[in-house]
Amino acid sequence: MTARHRIIYLSGPMTGMPELNFPAFHAMTAQLRAAGHTVTNPAELNPDGGCWNECMRRDIAALMECDTIAKLPGWHTSKGARLELHIAERLGMAIVNAHDLISKEAV
Template structure:
């Protein structure tokens, strides 16, 4: 079982993109994964810096960074992916975990 950190855009997104984070986390949990999501770490708005500090601390407890659509356009998600890669974590598109490609 993988411990997956969800990374994606939140700032300037409708409802901070919480619906997508919650739905994706539910799908991954149904597949048996342990999931950490910024939407659950930061249910109340805080400063960007406060939220990112909590997020990075949780990222350190993960094996895999799973990216949501649009992560490249997010300053925070880009940092999370960079940190994950620098530390040798697996970085994948979340769709590859939800809908594994058929060989």
């Protein structure tokens, strides 16, 4: 895969995680942006957390503006991330592991 600019939605577990897993979301967002990508980070969309349904409505609307979804570790344990991945898969979006995307571009 050649490096190219992507519009990435970052997906992973939040509910039940320490600090809502925001540190992992912010760290990966910084790495992806440093690689030249546009990143939609749900932790930035919902900085105060909030009601799951309201957060997911905002997140899914933002997902629709992206061409790639990047999974954080533990995504499979999150009902929200699984929903996001299902939508992305059905819409034919690129689906990647976030860490793989960074390591491939570093080569």
